[in-house]
Amino acid sequence: MEINFNNTFSGQKQPEEKHEKVIILGSGPAGLSAALYAARAELAPLVITGTELGGQASLTFLIENYPGFPDGIGGTDLGQVFQKQAEKFGAKFDYDYVVSVDLSQRPFQVNTYNTHYQADVVIIATGASPNHLGIPGESEFTGKGVSYCATCDGWFFKEKHLIVVGGGDSALEEGLFLTRYASKVEIVHRRDELRAGAILQRRAMENEKIHFTWNTTVAEVMGNGSGIVEAVRLKDTQTQEERLVPADGVFIFIGHTPNTSIFHDQLKMSPAGYIEVDDLMATSVPGVFAAGEAADPHFRQVVTSAGMGAAAAISATRYLEEHAG
Ligand SMILES: Cc1cc2nc3c(=O)[nH]c(=O)nc-3n(C[C@H](O)[C@H](O)[C@H](O)COP(=O)(O)OP(=O)(O)OC[C@H]3O[C@@H](n4cnc5c(N)ncnc54)[C@H](O)[C@@H]3O)c2cc1C
Known part of the structure; x- marks a missing residue:
């Protein structure tokens, strides 16, 4: 589902300053699954949705290979149930777009059109766009x-x-x-x-x-x-x-390029622009995790992206526990 931002920062109004424990960039399967897991860990994560609510999955009419739906489910419907489930446990949503980040110091800086956020942990789930x-x-x-x-x-x-x-x-x-x-x-x-x-x-x-x-x-x-x-x-x-x-x-339909240009020079990436993660979804910067197609050149499915999102949120939760105080 494509969002038009009618509250886009005009250049006249000063962006608000806010602090969040966990910020998730992207509202595709990876971002929404990360939101569910982080919400159930009572971290009240904030999802910055980007322009495509539900991600690429919402572009397709029917998804037949996501487990649990033997008759398939509409791509947009799947995004909506993912979001509803995350919201039920306390995930928050900001319908805005991240224009820049500063991951060089903590708290991390995440800037949207309207808000300058600080975050203790960042989960990147910005996915990919069609070539x-x-x-x-x-x-x-x-x-x-x-x-x-x-x-x-x-x-x-x-x-x-x-x-x-x-x-x-x-x-x-x-x-x-x-x-x-x-x-x-x-x-x-x-x-x-x-x-x-x-x-x-x-x-x-x-x-x-x-x-x-x-x-x-x-x-x-x-x-x-x-x-x-x-x-x-x-x-x-x-x-x-x-x-x-x-x-x-x-x-x-000739493939996709990861939406990772705003992280260039801040995170380790492959030559094709996929964010490098270890098996805990940790990036080269401690406290920054990545999941889904932004970090996955291999599988590129709803189920694998959702799985990576869940794993990133579990790792982020452990990271926050270890770095409390
Ligand atoms: C036409 C089509 C059909 C498909 N059919 C299937 C299928 O049947 N089964 C299947 O398993 N998979 C299918 N896929 C693949 C599946 O949709 C993807 O693997 C999955 O959506 C990837 O999830 P993701 O969360 O990593 O990224 P995406 O779904 O790409 O989501 C990325 C999210 O990040 C947001 N974003 C990007 N940049 C920013 C930014 N700067 N600030 C904030 N937010 C940002 C976007 O708005 C979006 O919400 C299909 C894909 C397409 C295009």
Whole structure:
């Protein structure tokens, strides 16, 4: 669920100063699970939600692989029950965005648009954001036919011809979802085999609305005079041949980049920007923990992110007990 901040710091009002024992950055599965565990340890954690309440999970229509929901659960619904459960035990929420942190001294400084917080412990659960192709027309037509979220935008493409870019789980899951609306979903993949899991591959292959275009990339998104997508220029990765294909929408699912730029030079990270954590979810700065996709290039699931969030909160609780006073 996307939040628009209408109370954004205008530059005229002075930010408030506040102190919190535990601040959790992010309201995805990792942040909300950390909030539940820290709340049950009676630490009254504060979650700073960011713009995406519920995280990436809230972008998908149905989650079928989170244990406890044999019939699946809507992505937004799952975020809401996570939040409700954390609130029940005393977690607090600030619907704001962290613009900078100072982790060089304690208490740590966490600055949002509206508030300058000090925190004894910080749990980073800022997750990841979808990668862009970086091709001509992509940013120009974002919201006008180019999308990174089938659940959000699929409805607008009834009986349309859609291009889905990617070959992993997300591309197939979202491509399958789009067949509810579209007349044809063409999955364009730069290789000749998919990375997606076997069940999804079978479902996609069996769906008569889905077509695969192999060894091909999208080189350009093109629009009509009204600024709406009407075609893509496809390029064969083997022959380099290019051709125009009419299309009403382009959905891009080519992986994610961790949202960790505000921690650069303050925490140890991998070259790809994932925060390095030990098996207790501790980062290179004592008292700062990280969980979920901000620190996980491998699994990137709701259940694994939630598990890391719980582990980070348990470690944070122990850290506070050891450093009491
Ligand atoms: C389309 C799609 C379908 C998916 N389907 C499934 C599925 O079926 N099953 C499954 O297990 N997984 C699925 N996933 C993956 C799953 O959603 C993620 O693994 C999971 O959401 C990661 O959780 P997270 O809490 O680490 O991060 P995220 O979910 O990325 O949440 C990050 C949170 O941090 C916040 N944030 C970011 N920057 C800041 C900042 N500066 N200040 C404050 N807050 C900030 C964001 O607003 C957000 O709330 C899917 C993902 C996508 C995109």
